[in-house]
Amino acid sequence: MDIKEPQRKRNRKENGKPHNFSVNYFVFLKGTKKQICQKLFRALFSVSQRRINTISKKIKIGSTLTEKRGGDRKSHKFANKFNEVKKFISNLKGKESHYGRAKSRRIYLSAEYSIAKLWTIYNQNVSADQKVNYKHFSRVFNNHFNIGFGSPATDVCNFCVRTATQICNARNIIDKSELQTKLKVHKVRASQFLKIMKEELPSSVSFCFDLQQVQVLPKVPIQDAFYAQQLSIYFFCITATNCKNPVFYSWMEHQAGRGATEISSAVLDFLKRTNFAPNVDTLRLFSDGCGGQNKNSFIIHMLMLWLHSFAPETIKKVEVIFPVRGHSYLPADRIFGRVEKILKRHAVIKTPEKYCELYKQVGEIRQLGTNWSLVNIKKASVSLKKVIGISLSKRIIIKRGTVSKVVVKSESLYRTDDPAKKFQTLLKPKKRLDQIVLSKVRLGHEIKQKKLDSLKKLLVTLSGDKWYDTDPELRWMAEIFENLAVSHNEDQEYEDGEEACECAETDENNFI
Ligand SMILES: [Zn+2]
Structure with a gap:
């Protein structure tokens, strides 16, 4: 040819x-x-x-055709786009699961978003040559990140998943049946918690409590909010185990942290306000086993003091019961579900009052500083010893004693009492319970400068340089900035040696 x-x-x-x-x-x-x-x-x-x-x-034109078949022609073409997509996803602010640090690093984004929505936002924000198709975006999202949407409450238990995999990969029948027994025992144990919680004993009253996923202010549906660090507002719920009459304790990030002090103070306020029927002699409390917030000696100290100084004479015993890790679905989660449904319908929330108004549709609201205050439970450690081995215990029983007025025992099984374990007073030598005074903690919590800068930038994007004048709904934030500047200058020391939970802070971290 x-x-x-x-x-x-x-x-x-x-x-x-x-x-x-x-x-x-x-x-x-x-x-x-x-x-x-x-x-x-x-x-x-x-x-x-x-x-x-x-x-x-x-x-x-005097040139020849080059051979383009074969070889790696795609990767270099997509390398830039790939890096850009990765950078975009890395910058999203997510919430880590409650047990996030100990287990997988799965991050949760608000349920309002989906991969498709993020993909649209990505494409709107990059130059034409960096736009990608949905398939490419979702592949990076799924293969390089561990991100879920919605609430981490649906976390699966790590032990269950790991053991189920081991059963599948077991080499012989003996190993397999051993693992199956192990998993069965674990599941039976996990279900015990739920069974105990559902038990309705005539002489006892049961409540559960949990801190909800952090909400943010201002909550706005603009893309900049994805990257900005907003102010956190916390809602801590205490409810009867049948989900009736929930009470929300709320506070802002600039007021307090979210450790044992805040949780103890809220629970104490709740118990002081509760009217116990005269036939009730036992109070049972259920919460997840988050060490920094719920499962620590400070909470036990607070309950000891409540039983000693504030509880009606008829209450003889308090039992605190913790779930098997990863199986901690609590009635409070159902309450949070109701709240989320309402919040979803409100894309824009700029004030704490607006949040409170919406939460009121579900339960009672108590705002820190107005309706309740923080007590310095950590100071009780001067007189009280720590509960030894608390992290392994499933039940902690606090009861009125004869000689020492309140005694404590911790059990590692749900139903069986270990005969070796005896009730003990936690009092240190020469200390007495009635000497312990719960003083008020001054409100104020440091916010990192990086966060404040990022927040200011978002406010400017939202309402211009003079956002505090243009948007009356944002004016309350200007006061926060002013007050923080003053308190930084004073170089104040917090009365409360804040010790945040290890699962706190994570919503501020980027994830990779
Ligand atoms: Zn499990």
């Missing part, structure tokens, strides 16, 4: 497409070069007109 050098003759249309040169077609027939028509040439060699045109153009 031979293609004759194109000769410029006249513009001609072939297949409806114009080109400005003509091509002659030849074949070698028994050694002789013979001209044929284009149609026959295309039929003989099964080539398209487009291909002929491309080759002709190349020959005309």
Whole structure:
């Protein structure tokens, strides 16, 4: 075959497409070069007109076609886009699961978002050459990140998942049945917590408490809010185990942290305000086993003091019961579900009052500083010893004693009492419970400068440089900035040696 050098003759249309040169077609027939028509040439060699045109153009300008088949042609083309997508996802602010540090680093984004929504936002924010299709975006999202949407309450238990995998991979029947027994025991144990919680004993009253996922202010549906650090507002719920009459204790990030002091103070306020029926002699409390917030000696100290100084005489015993890790679905989570449903309908929330108004549709609201205050429970450690081995215990029993007025015992099983464990006073030598005074803690909690800067930037994006004038709903934030500046200058020391839970802070961290 031979293609004759194109000769410029006249513009001609072939297949409806114009080109400005003509091509002659030849074949070698028994050694002789013979001209044929284009149609026959295309039929003989099964080539398209487009291909002929491309080759002709190349020959005309004196270059040749390069071989493009094979080799790694895609990765370099997509490397930039890939990095850009990765950078975008890394910058999203997510919430870590309650047990996040100990287990997987799964991050949770608000249930309002989805991969498709994030993909749209990504494409709106990058230049044309960095836009990607949905398939590419979702592949990076799923393969390089561990992100979920919605509440981490649906976390699966690590032990259950790990053991189930081990059962599948077991090499022999003995190993397999051993693992199956182990998993069965674990699941039975986990279900004990729920069974105990559901038990309705005539002489006892049960409550559960839990801190909800952090809410933010201002809550706005603009893309900048994705990257900005907003102010956190906390809602701690205490409810009867049948989900009736929930009470929300709320406070802001600039007021207090979210450790044992806040939880103890809220629970103490709740217990002081509760009217116990005269036939009730036992109070049962259920909460997840988060060490920094619920499962620590400070909470036990607070309950000891409540029983000693504030509880009605008829209450003889307090039991605090913790779930098996990873199986901590509590009635409070159902209450939070109700709240989330309402919050979803409100894309914009700029004031704490607005949040409170919405929460009021579900339960009673008590705002820190107005309705309740923080007590310095950590100071009780001067007189009281820590509960030894608290992290392994499933039940902690606090009861009125005869000699020492309140005694404590911790049990590692739900139903069986360990005969080796005895009730003990936690009092240190020469200390008495009635000497312990719960003083008020001054409100104020440091916010990192980086967060404040990021927040200010968001406010400017929202309502301009003079956001405090333009948007009356944001004015309350200006006061926070002013007060923080003053307190920084005073270099104040907090009365409460704040010790945040290890699962706190995580919502401020970026994840990779
Ligand atoms: Zn489990």
